[in-house]
Amino acid sequence: xxxxxxxxxxxxxxxxxxxxxxxxxxxxxEAAGPHGTRLQVAxxxxxxxxxxxxxxxxxxxxxxxxxVVRHGISSELRIFDSISTTAFLNSASVxxxxxxxxxxxxRRAYLSxxxxxxxxxxxxxxxxxxWIFVVLGAVVWARRSxxxxxxxxxxxxxxxGRLFYSGIKVGLDRVNEQGxxxxxxxxxxxxxxxxxxxxxxxxxxxVLHHFGAETETSLALASMIVHYAEVPGYVAARxxxxxxxxxxxxxPLGEVAAVALMNALELQREYRAGxxxxxxxxxxxxxxxxxxxxxKLDTEQYGAYLQRAxxxxxxxxxxxxxxxxxVQDLAVVILAMEAGKIMAFEKxxxxxxxRSNFPQLSARAVLHSVAAFAQEFNSDSxxxxxxxxxxxxxxxVYAPVHFxxxxxxxxRALRQWTELLLAGPHELSAVSDDVELYGIVCDAHQAWNxxxxxxxxxxxxxxxxxxxxxxxxxxxxxxxxxxxxxxKIVSRPILQRLEELVNHVSQKQKLQTLSFEQVHEDxxxxxxxxxxxxVTPFSLLEIKQIAERHGLMESEVREWSALRxxxxxxxxxxxxxxxxxxxxxxxxxxxxxxxxxxxxxxxxGMLGKPAMVPFRGTRLAQKWGKNWQVRFAQVDRVTMAEDAxxxxxxxxxxxxxxxxxxxxxx
Numbered sequence: 001x002x003x004x005x006x007x008x009x010x011x012x013x014x015x016x017x018x019x020x021x022x023x024x025x026x027x028x029x030e031a032a033g034p035h036g037t038r039l040q041v042a043x044x045x046x047x048x049x050x051x052x053x054x055x056x057x058x059x060x061x062x063x064x065x066x067x068v069v070r071h072g073i074s075s076e077l078r079i080f081d082s083i084s085t086t087a088f089l090n091s092a093s094v095x096x097x098x099x100x101x102x103x104x105x106x107r108r109a110y111l112s113x114x115x116x117x118x119x120x121x122x123x124x125x126x127x128x129x130x131w132i133f134v135v136l137g138a139v140v141w142a143r144r145s146x147x148x149x150x151x152x153x154x155x156x157x158x159x160x161g162r163l164f165y166s167g168i169k170v171g172l173d174r175v176n177e178q179g180x181x182x183x184x185x186x187x188x189x190x191x192x193x194x195x196x197x198x199x200x201x202x203x204x205x206x207v208l209h210h211f212g213a214e215t216e217t218s219l220a221l222a223s224m225i226v227h228y229a230e231v232p233g234y235v236a237a238r239x240x241x242x243x244x245x246x247x248x249x250x251x252p253l254g255e256v257a258a259v260a261l262m263n264a265l266e267l268q269r270e271y272r273a274g275x276x277x278x279x280x281x282x283x284x285x286x287x288x289x290x291x292x293x294x295x296k297l298d299t300e301q302y303g304a305y306l307q308r309a310x311x312x313x314x315x316x317x318x319x320x321x322x323x324x325x326x327v328q329d330l331a332v333v334i335l336a337m338e339a340g341k342i343m344a345f346e347k348x349x350x351x352x353x354x355r356s357n358f359p360q361l362s363a364r365a366v367l368h369s370v371a372a373f374a375q376e377f378n379s380d381s382x383x384x385x386x387x388x389x390x391x392x393x394x395x396x397v398y399a400p401v402h403f404x405x406x407x408x409x410x411x412r413a414l415r416q417w418t419e420l421l422l423a424g425p426h427e428l429s430a431v432s433d434d435v436e437l438y439g440i441v442c443d444a445h446q447a448w449n450x451x452x453x454x455x456x457x458x459x460x461x462x463x464x465x466x467x468x469x470x471x472x473x474x475x476x477x478x479x480x481x482x483x484x485x486x487x488k489i490v491s492r493p494i495l496q497r498l499e500e501l502v503n504h505v506s507q508k509q510k511l512q513t514l515s516f517e518q519v520h521e522d523x524x525x526x527x528x529x530x531x532x533x534x535v536t537p538f539s540l541l542e543i544k545q546i547a548e549r550h551g552l553m554e555s556e557v558r559e560w561s562a563l564r565x566x567x568x569x570x571x572x573x574x575x576x577x578x579x580x581x582x583x584x585x586x587x588x589x590x591x592x593x594x595x596x597x598x599x600x601x602x603x604x605g606m607l608g609k610p611a612m613v614p615f616r617g618t619r620l621a622q623k624w625g626k627n628w629q630v631r632f633a634q635v636d637r638v639t640m641a642e643d644a645x646x647x648x649x650x651x652x653x654x655x656x657x658x659x660x661x662x663x664x665x666x
Contacts, residue, residue, distance in 0.1 A: 039081045042088035049095035057091060057115065064122040076125045083121045087114040176379045184382060187368035191342055193223035202226055203258040211265040213331035216372035221335035224366065225257050228342045233257070233299075234424045235345045235352045248425035251299040257338035259303035260421060264334055267310055271323030277316050302425055309420050309428055313435040315443040318413035325410055329381050333388055333414060336367040337421045360392035360422060384411045392418035394434065412442065430508055437501040437534070437565075440494060444566045447489040453623060455485075456631055468592055468609075469629040470638050473618065474574055479587055479611045483556055486563045499562040505534040535568050537561045538585065546585055549644065550611035560587070567615075574614040577640040586613055589641035591650040604653040607635070614640075 043061075046054045061084050068077050094111045124131075196219060199205045204222045208214045233256025236244035270276040297305060314322060322330075340363025346355040356362055364386060367373060377385070388411055407415065416435050423431040455463040463485070469475040490498065538546065538561040547554045564586055567573050573586050582588060592607040601607040620628040641647035 039085045039088070042085045042092070046088045046092045046095065049092050051091075051095035051098060053111075054091070054095060057088075057118075060115075061088075061118055064118065068122070068125060072125065076128065080121060080125050083117060087117050090114050184368070184374035184379075186371050186374065187365055189343065189362075189365035190369040191224045191339070191366060192227050193220065194226040196223060199223040199226050202254065204254055204261065207258055207262045207265070208331060211269070211327055211331070213265065213327045215328050215332070215376050217367075217370050217376050218328065218331045218335055220370045220372060221332065221339045221367070222257075224339045224342065225254050225335065229254055231342055231345055232352050233338075233341075235341070235354050236424055236426065237354060240424075240426065243426040244424055246426070247297060248302060249296045249298050253338060253341060255299050257335065259299050260306060260338065261331065261334050263303045263307040264310060264330065264417065264421075265327060267307055268322060268325070268327065268330055271319050274323075276311065277319045277323075297425060305425075306420065306428065309432040309435075310417055313416050313420060313432055313439055314413060315439045317409065317443050318416060318439055321410045321413040322417070325384070325414060326381070329377070329385060330414070332367065332373075332377070333385050333418060334421060336363040336385075336389060337392070337418060339363065339366045342366070358393075360389050360418070363392075364389045384408065384414060387411050388414040388418045391415050392422045394419065394438075433501055433504045433508070437498070437505055440490075440498055440501070441566050441569050444486075444489050444494075444563075445570050448485065448566060449619070451485055451489065453620075456620070459631075464632065466609075467632045468590075468635050468638075469617065469632040470635055471629065473616060473621070474577065474638065475615050475617050475620070475629070475632060476590055476609070476612045476638070477615060478609070479550070479552065479560060479613050480556065482567075482613055483559055483563070486559070486566070490563065495559065495562060498565070499537070499558075502534060502537050502562050502565055506536045509534060510536075535565050536584070542585070546587060550587055550589075552587075552611055557587075560585075571618070572615050574616050577614050577638060580640040580642075582614055582640070588612055588614060589644070589647040590614075591639050591641055591647065592635035593637035593639075594635050602651060606651045606653060608641075608647060608651045610647065 043058055047058060065077075065080060065084070068080050072080075091111060091114045094107050094114075097107060193199075199219060199222050200209070202222075204225060205219070208218055208222060229252055231253040233251045233253050234244060234248060267276070337360070340359045340361075343362035343366065344354060344356040344359035345352055347353075367385070367389070373382070387407060391407070392415065416439055419435050420428065420431060452463075463477075463481060466478040466481050467475060538557065543554050543557045543561065546552065546557045564573065568586070573582070575582055577588065577590070590609045590612045592601075592609070594601045594605055594607050617628060624631070639650060641650050
């Protein structure tokens with residue numbers, strides 16, 4: 001049940017309760033009925049007792065009653081008469097005991113209680129209506145005062161006169177179509193800002209105005225950057241300072257931010273106009289980023305250098321998605337990345353150093369401190385911006401680039417740019433290769449996933465005909481079938497670029513590993529996280545051996561050397577088949593155990609297939625459930641042969657005994 005429905009039920013219940021109370025109080029007839037008769041009898045009984053205090057009690061009650069008759073209502077009079085009757089009868093019993101000489105201390109206290117009951121009941125009834133209205137007013141006031149008051153102040157939000165901050169509990173009184181809260185709690189990481197008029201006169205303010213990206217949020221972020229003019233645009237890690245000094249002349253943060261913002265918004269304007277979308281056909285775009293032509297890049301040169309990197313790291317699909325993002329969103333992302341450096345950098349002993357290894361999280365904190373961010377951007381835009389910032393670094397433990405599975409296409413495209421903006425000038429070439437490779441792999445995987453599922457759904461014979469599934473979580477496809485599907489997805493220029501990138505990235509990672517092993521001779525954690533590692537391309541000798549072993553063409557093996565990164569990056573390729581580990585090339589000899597004379601098997605029920613690729617069935621199970629295997633030819637058991645000789649033995653039914661580490665036979 002939605003929060004609005006629950007609130008309506010609460011209001012309805014509360015209103016019905018109030019009406020019931022009012023009806024009980026204000027409804028009814030006169031008090032001259034049975035209550036009046038009983039009261040006269042009780043009053044006379046008390047007077048007949050002859051107690052010296054009885055007449056005083058009756059006189060006092062009569063004064064109270066006369067006031068209620070003049071100012072009260074019938075219901076109040078009936079209640080007071082009923083209470084008075086009970087008090088008179090109780091007092092008469094005490095008077096009778098007093099006349100018998102049995103008037104103890106407890107009975108005196110009990111008699112005093114009857115006098116108190118008359119006084120208190122009169123006071124309550126005399127002010128009952130006022131009390132009801134006061135209680136109702138207090139309830140209304142409390143409901144209104146407990147609401148969070150939103151204001152554009154330094155903290156953004158206050159509540160009940162106290163400072164209020166919470167990033168966890170958010171009301172659901174205002175949600176979007178997906179049920180997510182539109183409300184955003186403002187953060188406390190507020191930086192000092194320059195005057196707005198000063199900001200608009202700077203290069204940064206002029207760029208925002210030129211591209212129509214001026215918002216309160218973007219101007220607030222720009223004002224922070226302008227105020228901290230002494231902060232440098234880039235600060236390297238402690239062991240990379242010399243690399244940065246050799247590649248970049250240095251510039252203040254405001255200058256770097258203005259150039260980065262201008263080049264990025266210029267490129268997005270081209271995408272919005274439909275230009276530069278299909279730049280993948282121009283091989284000049286794929287030219288490596290080299291800064292050796294200039295000893296040190298100045299800000300303008302680095303801006304052009306960065307723009308080329310921003311262009312080539314996006315696939316055509318990503319360029320279309322980025323062109324559809326509002327320019328205000330893109331400007332806020334870039335300015336937040338630059339403003340986050342203010343918190344991430346600090347000066348120590350006259351030298352600027354990195355205080356934080358997570359400048360992308362500092363960028364998010366600074367952005368959340370801008371009060372206007374919650375009013376100018378809806379939850380969809382805020383979610384896209386926030387995720388692009390958090391996942392900006394693939395090396396961060398907070399943002400493994402292959403792990404997020406819920407990124408939208410526009411968020412993924414925006415994330416490509418934030419990783420380049422996070423890199424320093426000395427890192428841009430290597431980071432560009434990583435980002436461009438991920439873009440190609442991601443687009444190819446989305447197309448592969450859709451094409452394979454569609455082919456299986458429609459039962460395409462050219463695909464289904466050569467596929468086999470086990471009763472476990474594996475299915476097998478001929479390598480040539482995989483390549484046929486991949487060629488429909490990946491064009492020849494993209495395939496060539498993919499081969500180059502796999503070579504560049506794997507070589508870089510190999511050098512990182514060797515350098516790490518030289519420094520840490522006693523071992524230690526691997527310098528690369530699992531999700532960062534790229535498959536190593538085949539050498540010329542390996543290509544020749546795999547082709548000869550499985551009866552393939554060398555060109556097919558060369559294509560597979562690059563294309564397998566698409567499937568391995570997203571967990572398609574299986575690592576084990578039975579008791580055997582799949583070799584790094586992922587092309588194996590398979591021997592299936594099937595029913596005799598079925599599927600082309602031999603007389604012992606064995607069916608052998610070379611050049612097969614083993615796949616995990618996890619994604620198929622997510623699509624069609626645990627019985628996904630019924631869509632393929634099913635086998636009873638599968639084993640893997642190491643070479644052609646072992647392949648022939650297994651086809652004849654011979655099984656090799658495998659001795660594990662503990663000496664047990666398998």
